[in-house]
Amino acid sequence: MPYKQISIDDAKEFIDAGGVTVADIRDAGAYQSGSIAGAVNIQQDTMDTFLADTDKTLPLIVCCYHGHSSQNAAEYFSEQGFGDVYSVDGGYEAWRQKY
Template sequence: MTAFKHLSINQLIHMTEDEPQPQIVDIRDAASFQAGHILGSVNLTNENLAHFIADADMDAPLVVVCYHGVSSQGAASYLIEQGFDDVYSLDGGYTAWSTAHA
């Protein structure tokens, strides 16, 4: 079993320009997600986790986003345990992403 990898904002920008496009999951609360999120990301919650795993491409890159890049590390480890091969935790989380895109 492999471990998740850390991903910088710049690396994510480059990754979204490549094929295949990464799957991006945002584990913040629904209100924060609604207030702003990375284009194309899915708000991953306990309620939709099983459905997401069943429908996801386990081989495509998967980027996990939280508020500051801390909680996403645990979620990334969990998703690797569920069978995803190429999992990343976004360093700095959505806070860093939104600052970079302000």
């Protein structure tokens, strides 16, 4: 598997420590109504810019609604050259309920 699963607790520790990119792949409306602090909303029309402008040497944490779509996205980002990619178990819904 080219990416790793990460719990919301481990993701929070990682994010709080800094030096990580958080990609939120939910639709723009969901992202605007709440997201992980510092997360970048990635849509199909912003994908090329994200891939071109993002430091692929930094860890990348991918978040979706419930942790399912982020697995496919994490695999895709790994294939695009990101070296250290994580999919958040439970997605933003689990994050929102705890944090």
